[in-house]
Amino acid sequence: MHFLWYERSRRKFRDRVDQLIVAKNDFKRDRGPKTDEDLEKATGNLATILAECLGDLAFLTEYPIRLVRDLTGVRNRPLVALRTLRIMGDHPGFKQEELTYPLPLMKNDLYIEMGADDWIPLYPFLVPRNCPQCKTREIYFVDKWQGRVSPATFKSFERGHTEEESGVGLALADWQPHSE
Numbered sequence: 607m608h609f610l611w612y613e614r615s616r617r618k619f620r621d622r623v624d625q626l627i628v629a630k631n632d633f634k635r636d637r638g639p640k641t642d643e644d645l646e647k648a649t650g651n652l653a654t655i656l657a658e659c660l661g662d663l664a665f666l667t668e669y670p671i672r673l674v675r676d677l678t679g680v681r682n683r684p685l686v687a688l689r690t691l692r693i694m695g696d697h698p699g700f701k702q703e704e705l706t707y708p709l710p711l712m713k714n715d716l717y718i719e720m721g722a723d724d725w726i727p728l729y730p731f732l733v734p735r736n737c738p739q740c741k742t743r744e745i746y747f748v749d750k751w752q753g754r755v756s757p758a759t760f761k762s763f764e765r766g767h768t769e770e771e772s773g774v775g776l777a778l779a780d781w782q783p784h785s786e
């Protein structure tokens with residue numbers, strides 16, 4: 607991601623993302639193409655940009671994102687047995703997979719699998735929660751955060767619903783020294 611975002615030769619990726627943001631904002635505010643011809647042209651152009659962005663991000667599929675649903679010890683072994691959901695695709699029925707891991711993990715947190723025994727927590731940046739409005743699980747990203755003492759506002763990918771949580775705000779504050 608760092609390479610895509612900062613590498614000069616990959617400037618194109620940032621330009622493409624900028625164009626997607628402009629198109630989405632135009633759509634939300636009823637701006638953008640109006641005539642049939644303009645719409646057709648803009649749609650074709652967007653389809654190309656989206657396909658290129660997905661191509662740039664294809665490497666992500668090599669590193670599964672897993673949601674830890676349950677865990678327990680493995681008798682006489684220094685391992686935990688995990689029941690996970692593989693977070694892939696846009697269908698809410700994610701595939702269940704059972705795996706072992708050498709360290710305890712947090713139940714209901716998301717992890718990205720860099721290697722067999724090398725999982726990186728995605729908390730507090732991506733957080734699965736049961737949406738109080740929809741009564742189903744949604745995955746939230748940090749939308750706003752005003753600093754150490756404030757809760758973070760996060761928004762769901764699925765429906766754009768927002769939630770506030772002080773725990774996420776505190777965890778973000780803990781992250782700051784790492785990023786410096």
Ligand SMILES: [Zn+2]
Pocket residue numbers: 737738739740741744762765767
């Ligand atoms: Zn919802």
